[in-house]
Amino acid sequence: MSYEVRSLNEECGVFGIWGHPDATRVTYFGLHSLQHRGQEGAGIVSNDEGKLKGYRDLGLLSEVFKDERQLDQLTGQAAIGHVRYATAGNGSVDNIQPFLFKFYDGDFALAHNGNLTNAKTLRKDLEEEGAIFHSNSDTEILMHLIRKSAKPDFSSQLKEALNTVKGGFAYLMMTEDSMVAALDANGFRPLSIGQMVNGAYVVASETCALEVVGAEFLQDVNPGEVITINDQGLTVEKFTDETQHAICSMEYIYFARPDSNIAGVNVHSARKNMGRILSSEAPIEADMVVGVPNSSLSAASGYAEATGIPYEMGLVKNQYIARTFIQPTQELREQGVRMKLSAVRGVVEGKKVIMVDDSIVRGTTSRRIVELLKEAGAKEVHVRIASPPLRYPCFYGIDIQTRKELIAANHSIEEIRSEIGADSLAFLSEEGLIDAIGLKFDAPYSGLCMAYFNGDYPTPLYDYEEKYQESLREKISFF
Amino acid sequence: MSYEVRSLNEECGVFGIWGHPDATRVTYFGLHSLQHRGQEGAGIVSNDEGKLKGYRDLGLLSEVFKDERQLDQLTGQAAIGHVRYATAGNGSVDNIQPFLFKFYDGDFALAHNGNLTNAKTLRKDLEEEGAIFHSNSDTEILMHLIRKSAKPDFSSQLKEALNTVKGGFAYLMMTEDSMVAALDANGFRPLSIGQMVNGAYVVASETCALEVVGAEFLQDVNPGEVITINDQGLTVEKFTDETQHAICSMEYIYFARPDSNIAGVNVHSARKNMGRILSSEAPIEADMVVGVPNSSLSAASGYAEATGIPYEMGLVKNQYIARTFIQPTQELREQGVRMKLSAVRGVVEGKKVIMVDDSIVRGTTSRRIVELLKEAGAKEVHVRIASPPLRYPCFYGIDIQTRKELIAANHSIEEIRSEIGADSLAFLSEEGLIDAIGLKFDAPYSGLCMAYFNGDYPTPLYDYEEKYQESLREKISFF
């Protein structure tokens, strides 16, 4: 399982349904299975015969809708919902989606997963023309572009707007008579469509949400597509033909739930393959393989199975950690008081341990886990990372926008090993990752975005370009 | 990991510390690691130079102490705490422990894990003498017995009281100048003692709490022992010599955290052994082994490792389930909407699956999981239970006090198999379980209580005897 709050976060999950008498409730359960994609806030907008009604608030979905009556008010046969991930220091309900707009000529709702690379420029241009924004999020921009458009109908206005925004985006929209999904030209973020037994169409960021609501998978939304669902059915259009697949590889490595399929590839199986290939690229003799819960259990079991080294539960995570605001003081931490992860002395004492993790960002977490294992008596700890070193920021929807947070950006693997206190350290190769996932698209890296590893961005960076080039010239040290 | 809310629940966890400047905070973190033992309520009583202060409420520990100020008020160098498990329909704060008593001649606090078999009789006798009880729990009885005792000093009063109560109990008490732990004569419930670097003594229901607070394991509390900890150190006494080990086998099978050791045996390792032995007792050819998360992962990996059949993540549990009060309606459930567990189609489709679970109580959960796997395309589902069939109630602290809740009490294994829809079904043998745990005590079943499986209760049943005998004569059917 790969769904916990960490230093590496994605921006949001979306879910929508058209044609179900209990649309809001189905959306609730769909969003619930996407909670790992965002814990800051949640919202749902329903469509009751053309009238849109919404409710949103800060907190987990179960906190936002803690009372059944809040769901019951969102009547109608269609709904879209959103879970938003936690950014530091901006806990305003104004940013929680879906955004609901009430125009004299109709209602409109909008939810967004991703990040635009030309948002700052577009926002300034729009404000200079008199536009007023009510949130910090990029999401509102699309709404302004649509409303400013001189095109004669909504469909043309939307396509024009989608061609104006750049970067990574999966939009889910509700108009008075339709639900519309759109994906950027590179298909960075996953977005899938399913159908329930009663014929209702479902759109979701991950296929696990389709399973949870009992919907059958129909098709993925492809790069550059606009999909409109209404009472007449589903129609697929393209807003651009300059498309390619550059699916975010971090979805496979870390973000997505193991029971989701992305572009037809099961995430758990991909992770098991990463562990398997890692074990052949970086073999080591040891007494046991231990995965860092919860995100690295698949990779660890792949490593163990391929090598025959027993897979053991050498680390245990407290499942009640999520909502505890009380943390050990520095003094208590120094006395060894820990809350989140425990190393199992009875398992690791006196043993050579292979510790498998999915990735290393700053290295602080890895250092702490190695320390835990050693304090619990592990004789040796060999760290194996089931992805290549993270060296470059992401501008398409993952919350790493500076190289300063990435230990591998300026440090060698040996330096990292020394820093985290491991007896040995190895990463999966880029080729190994591509093989493990096994996409077959006719595109660079078989259809994956590998920019975090090699800096090869599939699009221009627009507003971020200058700062990015500057960061490449910086000398960053963590020590 | 084995710590979720289920139909099979234990009664409570306790934690205490003596001699630490931040005693309440350490107790908070200790209790936090015992949260799996009780989610209905929590409380802490601190000792500030002889003055006891307490706070308790309904809810998870993190809900009870959601504000750091509540902890800060519980000043002092010693503290005891308690987490209480959820019983149906009795959500009163009056039952949340530790109980804090203010007598004219001093303060006293009391926390309890277990169940007394002669509570009803004792309570009636005490009430007839004028005693007033303020809760439904058995726990208050000990306090009344101590206060009524004609013995000259607290130690003698306590021992007299401990010899009067019967059944399973692990008591943790705070007087003005000491912390006292006591365990029943059969040692049904686990209770361990550790020491922190600064010399502070720690008492906890499970050793995982010692690890979490950075304490080193010193010794288990043995059957019939009273352990007193004060500023002069630790002293061990016995309140009875008629003792034996009859450790609750369900602690190993299901309740305890995998990183805990009970009587020196690591729980994860014991579970792995159960899976391993189960695989030899009930082998089957299949494509994969799937564990039911979270409690059966250790047993499943043991099964897989012993057979060489790949261990796969065919079931995924939504980690945000715990506090969601909104559930699918019957109609949505029939449409396939599910919240808690998802079967991973990409993994199990077209495959022969061995599904490993720790136990079967009513059978309804097992039936639902088999169904899930089959709906996700599993070709065959072979259920393997890593413990013997549950056939008899427990009167020492586990929340099964009637045979009516136990499908195996009156149905054959073949009947159960048919009911849960599995292609085959097998349970671990009693011998297999005893071997897997591997205790070496000179006592029946090597020191385990096996009564749930074979009705061999290590003590008289007192107040429960009549009802129990009656239940044995009843003909119970689930179908």
Added chain:
Amino acid sequence: MSYEVRSLNEECGVFGIWGHPDATRVTYFGLHSLQHRGQEGAGIVSNDEGKLKGYRDLGLLSEVFKDERQLDQLTGQAAIGHVRYATAGNGSVDNIQPFLFKFYDGDFALAHNGNLTNAKTLRKDLEEEGAIFHSNSDTEILMHLIRKSAKPDFSSQLKEALNTVKGGFAYLMMTEDSMVAALDANGFRPLSIGQMVNGAYVVASETCALEVVGAEFLQDVNPGEVITINDQGLTVEKFTDETQHAICSMEYIYFARPDSNIAGVNVHSARKNMGRILSSEAPIEADMVVGVPNSSLSAASGYAEATGIPYEMGLVKNQYIARTFIQPTQELREQGVRMKLSAVRGVVEGKKVIMVDDSIVRGTTSRRIVELLKEAGAKEVHVRIASPPLRYPCFYGIDIQTRKELIAANHSIEEIRSEIGADSLAFLSEEGLIDAIGLKFDAPYSGLCMAYFNGDYPTPLYDYEEKYQESLREKISFF
């Protein structure tokens, strides 16, 4: 005292301060004294060296800022705040003010008391040009007009915008370097300026807020004025010269706190005068005068004092009523269970009572109070209303926008008397009201707006005209 939740509600109160180290806290206390003007929600925006920070939520001020830390985050030397009155069924935080806008070229905050008569047209026009609104309130319109303006500087943009909006408005704004107050050309709503000992300027909807924060009254904001306060001091400009005084007479009758002065006239004294003049216009022999608490106590004491008839506490209001959501069922009401008001049997039994109230809207409340008094044994109940009959809606900020809610719109005084069950009924005359308040402005009705009584609206009704004319033709009956 006149500050309770009733069927007659005003729209909001504003408070602002410039130049105080504890600006937010002073704003809190100022708003607290204006709580009677709005209980749906509250908010504060502070200005910390040009950076604006805001917090707002649904609920009473004390609920919105229940934690001191929420105030402490709003740092800075200036702040504006707003309390919003409760409208039925629109409990969205989106409508709670002040609105805070973050533009690429600076921050801006806006609070509003009043109602625009051309809002619908302006909003449609703006939306057709691409504007996006985020709330239902009229308030945003001003912001759009300012941002769309082609004028070269903020001051000119604001004046242009103020000349475009029509109706009743008292705006309070915060820019990065100033606080700006503006009042409509008819001065419908009160707005006053004061100064604290340290030199800080204070703006408030009522002078009671100046007193509460220890500020000395400086001047009222006059119709058509824009007042800018910054570090250089206070400057007064006019956005129009076509101004007159048409102060809302309901402020004197019902809304404002008795300790406020409006246009130099103390509200309590004005009400006492209303009671006094009413007693001479509609005298009656009786044993006692009873005021309906809390809003009619001043008028009742004026009536009593002028006639020499004793003023008695024949009605008692439960001061804890405000936040009780549990109400007697219909059955219990029929059994005489009442919560809000009690008639004092020991006072009224067997007596002839003059019951003084401030106004009659639907008549249902009056009927209930007469009934209460009679059930408590009053021999006769003579109702005296200290204002003329309400016959016409208000479009400038009071929540009566239809004649259907006004019993006097289509019923004679005798019909009303019969409906409410009084032994006699009389209203204050229009002349009596004007005399009682005693304004001396060179304007119709000495400077009062009397439209609710006589339909003489001081401005065109714009978007409301058509519906209003239609309502005049309707035949409305309450019986």
Added chain:
Amino acid sequence: MSYEVRSLNEECGVFGIWGHPDATRVTYFGLHSLQHRGQEGAGIVSNDEGKLKGYRDLGLLSEVFKDERQLDQLTGQAAIGHVRYATAGNGSVDNIQPFLFKFYDGDFALAHNGNLTNAKTLRKDLEEEGAIFHSNSDTEILMHLIRKSAKPDFSSQLKEALNTVKGGFAYLMMTEDSMVAALDANGFRPLSIGQMVNGAYVVASETCALEVVGAEFLQDVNPGEVITINDQGLTVEKFTDETQHAICSMEYIYFARPDSNIAGVNVHSARKNMGRILSSEAPIEADMVVGVPNSSLSAASGYAEATGIPYEMGLVKNQYIARTFIQPTQELREQGVRMKLSAVRGVVEGKKVIMVDDSIVRGTTSRRIVELLKEAGAKEVHVRIASPPLRYPCFYGIDIQTRKELIAANHSIEEIRSEIGADSLAFLSEEGLIDAIGLKFDAPYSGLCMAYFNGDYPTPLYDYEEKYQESLREKISFF
């Protein structure tokens, strides 16, 4: 109206009903009208065919029962309830009443208004015999005495217990088949009985609660009476014949609601009389009479009416003050920021003011109000107190148990006048108070307890005697 939180507080209000299908809801509304007697906590216990169910919590009644479902669970045809007043620093739900006891031989609930003078001794004696108390309150003692009694039936046990406890008490009890009320031998606290239209009996601390639930007054509970209400009707017994009336005079002066009658005397009328007699005892020429809201409005209007001096609203109280936890800092207070009371400049400026208040405890509030009036421009402020100087503590249920809190205990009237900054100061005489209330009992002071004024306690002080004598010898100074 006299019901606000002050430095002078009473201990609690009780309400009960027998024989109504909606007993709990009626109890809710009855308690709601007694909320002024206690704001710390509230609770209700219902009786559903012999099974007692309870709910209680800290907070106002409307906070404790904020959800209708909490009321709905308390089913049955009878109920008793309690509101508890706020004591500093002991906010534990354990002390909130009614206390609900579950014995093997039946359920029992107990609520209490008053204070026992021999509680400490009784508690120690009981604990020495093994009794365990669960709260700090005196209330539990009665329960222990009943259960310890050797008498053969409940009625005899109760009477024995009532003769053992000393001091002031109004008990309300619920057994499985009856509701029982009992009043101490001096009748310190009020307790009345009424009947609803359907025949249901109602017991309440004040008659205002009877009015509010539509019940007709039947009779007061007299000193030394035990009243039992069950399905057969109402029976009156006495537990002692040594009785007299010594009704708490502070009930008339300050505590009770003005619409209540105590011993047949209306509280508002008594207060008006106090003002009237005060005006003849201590006349002064002035421009107006101003009452301190809310508790002194009756007395002030009596003073005004008797003298012909106009009664004016020179002080306004913010009705939203109750639940505001944010208070002005010392610095803001010095700048004149005030929240609770405002003086009305437009009324008092340049005027000679008679300020009428009900009592003076420490004098700090009086000083602040005089200051407020002078800052608002009052030329002279003459303070008239509608009761004699408070010089002695109360041990029967009012929260003044030490002379240290009473400025009049050791200071002359001239010293107090100087301290509070008044131009003159006068108190009502003891005779004046007795006349104003006008009881006719054949007992000292016509049936009033006047101990706070003259130290003439109607009973021995038992556990308080020593400390009291000591306090008489202390030299206390406030300056």
